[in-house]
Amino acid sequence: MNELLPFIRLLHPHRIWVFWGIAAGILTLLASIGLLAVSGWFLSASAVAGLSLVAAQRFDIHTPSAGVRGFAVLRTVGRYAERVISHEATLRLLASLRVWFYQTIEPQAPASLYRHRSGDLLNRIVTDIDTLDLLFVRVLAPTVVAAAVAMAVGGLLWWLAPSLAVVFSLIFLLAGLLIPLLAERLGRPIGAQIQQHQGELRSNLVEDLQGMADLSVYGAQHRRCQERLAECDRLLGLQEKMAVISGGSTAHITLFSGLAALAALYLALPLAQDGHFSEPVLALITFGVLATFESVQPLPLAYQMLGKIRAAAGRLIEVGEAPVTVVFPDVRAPESVDLSIDFQKVCFGYPGSGTARVIESIDLSIPAQSTVALVGPSGSGKTTLAHLLSRFWDPDHGSIMIGGTDLRRFSEEQLRRKITLVSQRAHVFNATLRDNLLIAAPHADEAQLRKALERAQLAEFVDGLPDGLDTWTGEGGSQLSGGEARRLILARALLKNAPIWILDEPTEGLDNDNRRRFTETIFANLSGRSGLFITHTREALTRVNQVCFLENGHIVACGSHERLFAENRRYHHFIGTQQS
Ligand SMILES: Nc1ncnc2c1ncn2[C@@H]1O[C@H](COP(=O)(O)OP(=O)(O)OP(=O)(O)O)[C@@H](O)[C@H]1O
Numbered sequence: 001m002n003e004l005l006p007f008i009r010l011l012h013p014h015r016i017w018v019f020w021g022i023a024a025g026i027l028t029l030l031a032s033i034g035l036l037a038v039s040g041w042f043l044s045a046s047a048v049a050g051l052s053l054v055a056a057q058r059f060d061i062h063t064p065s066a067g068v069r070g071f072a073v074l075r076t077v078g079r080y081a082e083r084v085i086s087h088e089a090t091l092r093l094l095a096s097l098r099v100w101f102y103q104t105i106e107p108q109a110p111a112s113l114y115r116h117r118s119g120d121l122l123n124r125i126v127t128d129i130d131t132l133d134l135l136f137v138r139v140l141a142p143t144v145v146a147a148a149v150a151m152a153v154g155g156l157l158w159w160l161a162p163s164l165a166v167v168f169s170l171i172f173l174l175a176g177l178l179i180p181l182l183a184e185r186l187g188r189p190i191g192a193q194i195q196q197h198q199g200e201l202r203s204n205l206v207e208d209l210q211g212m213a214d215l216s217v218y219g220a221q222h223r224r225c226q227e228r229l230a231e232c233d234r235l236l237g238l239q240e241k242m243a244v245i246s247g248g249s250t251a252h253i254t255l256f257s258g259l260a261a262l263a264a265l266y267l268a269l270p271l272a273q274d275g276h277f278s279e280p281v282l283a284l285i286t287f288g289v290l291a292t293f294e295s296v297q298p299l300p301l302a303y304q305m306l307g308k309i310r311a312a313a314g315r316l317i318e319v320g321e322a323p324v325t326v327v328f329p330d331v332r333a334p335e336s337v338d339l340s341i342d343f344q345k346v347c348f349g350y351p352g353s354g355t356a357r358v359i360e361s362i363d364l365s366i367p368a369q370s371t372v373a374l375v376g377p378s379g380s381g382k383t384t385l386a387h388l389l390s391r392f393w394d395p396d397h398g399s400i401m402i403g404g405t406d407l408r409r410f411s412e413e414q415l416r417r418k419i420t421l422v423s424q425r426a427h428v429f430n431a432t433l434r435d436n437l438l439i440a441a442p443h444a445d446e447a448q449l450r451k452a453l454e455r456a457q458l459a460e461f462v463d464g465l466p467d468g469l470d471t472w473t474g475e476g477g478s479q480l481s482g483g484e485a486r487r488l489i490l491a492r493a494l495l496k497n498a499p500i501w502i503l504d505e506p507t508e509g510l511d512n513d514n515r516r517r518f519t520e521t522i523f524a525n526l527s528g529r530s531g532l533f534i535t536h537t538r539e540a541l542t543r544v545n546q547v548c549f550l551e552n553g554h555i556v557a558c559g560s561h562e563r564l565f566a567e568n569r570r571y572h573h574f575i576g577t578q579q580s
Contacts, residue, residue, distance in 0.1 A: 003310055003313040003314045003317055004135065004309070004310060004313050006313075006317065007097065007132055007135060007313055008135070008140075010093060010096045010097060010100060011089075011093060011136060011140075013092075013096065014089050014092045014093060014096070017085060017086075017088050017089035017092060018089050018136065018141075020081075020085045021082060021085040021086035021088075021089045021141055022141050022144050022145060022148075024078055024081040024082035024085050024086075025078075025082045025086070025141055025142070025144075025145035026145050026148045026149060026152075027074070027078040027081075027082075028074075028075055028078030028079045028081075028082050029145060029149045029292075029294065029295050030149060030152065031071045031072075031074035031075035031078050032071075032075050032291055032294055033149070033153065033288050033291040033292055033294075034067070034071040034074075035068060035071035035072055035075055035291075036287040036288065036290065036291040037284045037285075037287045037288035037291065038064055038067045038068055038071060038284070039068055039287065040280075040283035040284055040286065040287030040288075041064065041280045041281065041283050041284035041287075042061075042064040042065065042067075042068060042280075043283065044279060044280040044282070044283040045059070045064070045278075045280035046059065046061070048278075048279055048280060086136070086137050086141060087137075089136060089137075090133045090136055090137045093133060093136055094129065094130070094133050097129045097132055097133070097316075098125070098129060100320070101124075101125060101129060101316060101319075101320055104319070104320035104321070105121075105319060105320065107324045107326075107327070108319075108322060108324055108325070110392055120199060120203045121319070122202070122203075122206065123198070123199045123202040123203060124199070124315055124316055124319055127195075127198060127199070127202065127312070128195070128199075128312035128313075128315050128316050129312075129316065131195065131308055131309055131312035132309060132312050132313060132316070134302075134305055134308075134309055135309050135313075138298070138301075138302040138305060139302045139303065139305070139306060139309065142295070142298050142299060142302055143299065143302075145295060146176055146295035146296050146299060147176075149292060149295045150169075150172050150176065150292065150295065153168070153288060153289070153292045154168060154169050154172075156288075157285070157289075160268075160271075160276075160277065160281075160285065161267070161268070161271050161276065163267055164264060164267050164268060164271075164285065167260075167263050167264070167267060168260060168263075168264065168289055168292075171256055171259055171260040171263065172260065172292070172293070172296070174256055175252070175253050175256035175257065175260075175293060175296050176295070176296035176299060179249050179252050179253060179256075179296075179299070179300050180249075180296075180299040180300045180302070180303035180304075181303065182249070182300075183245055183246070183249045183300035183301070183303050183304040184303035184304060184306050184307065186245045186304070187242060187245050187303070187304030187305065187306070187307050187308075188306065188307030188310070189307065190238050190241050190242055190245075190307065191242070191304065191305060191306070191307025191308030191309075191310075191311060192307050192308065192310070192311035193238055194235065194238045194239065194242070194308055195308050195311035195312055195315070196311065197231065197234060197235045197238065198235065199315065200231065201228065201231045201232065201235060204227070204228060204231065205228060208224050208228065242304065245300075245304055246300065246301050246304055249300030249301070249304070250297070250300065250301075252300075253293065253296055253297055253299075253300060256293065257289075257290055257293030258290075260289050260290070260292075260293060261286050261287075261289050261290040264285050264286050264289040265282065265285075265286045268281075268282050268285050268286070269282065325351065325393060325394070326391055326392065326393060326394055328391075328410070328411055328412035328415070329408075329409065329410075329411055330411065331411065332410070332411045332413075332414050333405050333409040333410050333411070333414065334405070335414075336403035336404065336405065337403070338368055338403030338404060339368040339369065339402065339403055339418075339499050339500060339529075339530045340365065340366060340367050340368040340401075340402070340403060340404075340530065341364075341365070341366040341389065341400070341401070341402055341500065341530055341532070342364070342365050342366075342400070342401040342404075343362050343363060343364040343365075343385070343388075343389075343398070343400050344363060344398050344399050344400070344401065345361050345362070345363060345397060345398035345399075346359055346361070346362045346363075346385075346388065346395045346397070346398035346399070346400060347359060347360055347361055347362075347395060347396050347397040347398055348384060348388060348393065348395045348396050349396060350384075350393075357396075357553060358381045358384045358553050359381050359384055359385060359388070359395070359553045360552070360553040360554050361397075361398070361554075362385065362398075362553070362554070362555055363555070364385075364548060364555060364558075366530055366531075366532060366546075367530075367545075368403075368530055369527075369528055369529065369530055370530065370531075370545040370546070371526055371529075371530070371531035371532075371533050371543075371544045371545055372531070372532055372533070372544060372545065372546045372547070372548060373533045373534070373535055373540060373541055373544040373546070373547045373548070373561075374386075374532065374533070374534045374535075374548055374550055375534075375535070375536050375541065375547055375548070375549050375550065375571070375574070375575070376549060376550030376551055376574075377551065377574065380550045380551050380552060380553065381550055381552075381553040382504070382534045382550055383423075383504055383534065384553075385532075385550075386421065386423075386502045386504050386532060386534060388400060389407075389419070389502060389532060390419055390421050390502060391407050391408075391415055394407075394408065402418060402500070417498060418498055418499060418500050419498055419500045419501075419502060420493040420496050420498040420500070420501050420502070421502045421504065422489055422490060422493045422501065422502070422503045422504070422506045422522075423502075423503075423504035423505070423506065424486075424504065424505045424506060424508040424509065425504075426489040426492075427476070428473050428476055428477025428480065428485050428488060428489070429473070430472075430473065430474060430475045430476070431472070431473060432467075432469065432470045432471060432472055432473065433462060433468075433469045433470070433471050433473060433488065434449065434469040434470060436473060436488055436492060437449055437452065437453075437469075437488070437491060437492055437495055439492065440492045440493070440495040440496040441495040441496060441497075444495055448495065449469065449495070452491040452492075452494040452495045453491050455491070455494050455521070455524070455525055456487045456488070456490040456491035456494055456521060456525075457487060457517065457521050458484065458487040458488060458490075458491055461484055461487075473485075473488070482509050482510055482514075483510050483511075483514040483518065486506055486507070486510065486518055487518070487521075489506070490506070490518075490521060490522065490525070494525060498529075499528075499529050499530065500529060500530045500531070500532075501526060501529050501530075501531045501532075501533075502531070502532045502534075503522065503531065503532070503533045503534065503535070504534045505534050505535060505536075506518070506522065506535075507519055507535070507537060507540070515537060515539075516539055519537065519539045519540050519543075522540075523540075523543050531544075536574075536575065536578040538561075538575070541561040541575075542561050542562070544561075546558055546559065546560065547559065547560065547561045547564055549564060549568065549570070549571045549574070551570070556568075556570070557571060561575075
């Protein structure tokens with residue numbers, strides 16, 4: 001149950017709502033019991049009074065009928081209040097849960113979150129958090145309400161006759177404790193499996209939808225559809241098992257409530273005959289006992305779901321409490337105008353990939369306001385080096401400096417302000433062109449947006465659009481061409497105006513003409529900045545200050561493109577194959 005504790009603690013700020021929700025629940029149930037018990041008493045008292053004319057004339061029908069009406073009104077109002085208040089508490093808890101989850105995963109982005117499939121994360125954020133809201137409304141509140149009501153009724157029975165209270169308590173404990181615990185025990189593994197299967201099904205569906213175009217090109221839709229159907233069948237099978245447990249436990253609760261009413265009648269009858277109380281009180285006791293079992297009716301289903309709730313809590317904690325690989329200091333490092341970059345004996349291996357290193361003892365200096373190109377075969381570690389400079393990860397050994405200060409000394413805001421990353425994978429949000437630009441500079445005015453568009457050579461394109469900057473870009477920029485999307489990302493980078501640029505194959509996938517024009521634009525904007533440019537295009541390599549050739553995580557040669565091309569056979573060969 002430990003996995004639930006962090007979430008129970010989240011209820012603390014909303015304790016007032018929780019308290020009143022539970023209080024309204026208790027009031028409603030007591031009104032329900034009162035209604036049935038007084039109605040029972042009223043009917044039998046009327047019947048008894050009807051036996052003699054004198055008693056019938058003396059019989060006060062007004063007080064009990066007012067009582068019945070009073071309890072009925074109280075029950076309705078109480079139920080309404082209980083629903084409103086408990087839902088308010090639940091929604092507040094949900095909001096706290098979402099904030100908590102976001103706050104715990106945000107420091108893990110982007111490095112640690114790569115481990116999770118996007119559908120899986122979405123599922124945890126939406127479904128697991130929604131499942132956890134059942135914890136209060138379905139489990140905690142009804143348990144407290146049932147316990148409080150049972151104590152109230154037990155106390156009353158004790159006052160009438162202790163034997164009644166003892167028998168009632170025993171049967172109530174069987175129904176309210178044993179059956180929910182049994183349901184929990186039986187439902188736990190199935191609930192956990194349901195939660196896991198639902199997560200997998202949703203992740204797979206998201207992936208299938210994202211890859212629909214490829215699935216249809218390769219004719220794999222039918223096969224994937226069959227796989228999803230098989231997953232749905234497995235899920236249905238599990239849900240059927242849950243339904244059987246739930247039906248069984250409801251039937252047992254009903255049985256126990258009937259038994260308790262019979263036992264109460266059996267014990268109270270001789271007491272009534274002995275004159276301990278009048279005959280109509282017999283009906284009051286029997287109906288009261290019967291109505292009290294209403295409080296335990298929702299418990300088996302709630303405890304049966306506990307497995308599902310615990311699995312959801314476990315899945316959230318697994319993501320939320322994963323170690324944060326990169327921790328930024330709160331205190332800012334002293335600012336320096338020096339924007340030189342130094343990699344000193346940097347070694348790095350991805351977490352979870354054993355001792356295999358992707359970067360091996362790299363020394364690299366990028367003087368301020370100059371650009372170094374990284375060239376190398378696929379998988380040689382170029383992007384990893386760029387991500388290390390962006391501090392998505394920290395090196396295992398060695399250090400990376402900007403202006404002589406270790407990256408680890410900069411606060412997050414300080415470092416992010418210094419660096420812009422323009423990559424082929426940069427994300428275009430499903431929003432307007434304007435919104436995509438404002439991500440970099442939320443307060444930029446029209447003139448600044450216009451200037452960035454002009455410098456990225458996108459102004460003409462935007463002017464030709466009927467909605468201009470308010471044009472929707474589509475999912476991942478699907479309504480833009482590759483070149484337009486890159487220019488939009490470049491305009492965004494220009495708006496940020498960071499002094500250090502990391503460019504990770506920004507022209508990849510563009511045709512020759514677009515690539516040349518895009519490279520031209522980049523270099524026109526690179527002047528005065530320090531840059532790390534991952535590229536293998538000749539037009540970029542001939543314009544940077546230095547080229548470093550990377551193989552298997554090692555820098556094997558550095559120099560001008562012309563010199564390396566003339567003197568380094570492997571570089572010559574690599575560039576030759578790239579150009580061809
Ligand atoms: N998140 C990750 N977790 C584990 N291994 C990774 C991860 N990202 C990259 N790698 C591995 O690290 C190695 C270097 O990858 P990297 O992306 O840095 O190469 P690259 O030189 O940029 O390649 P490319 O030119 O194809 O983009 C590769 O073997 C890759 O499989």
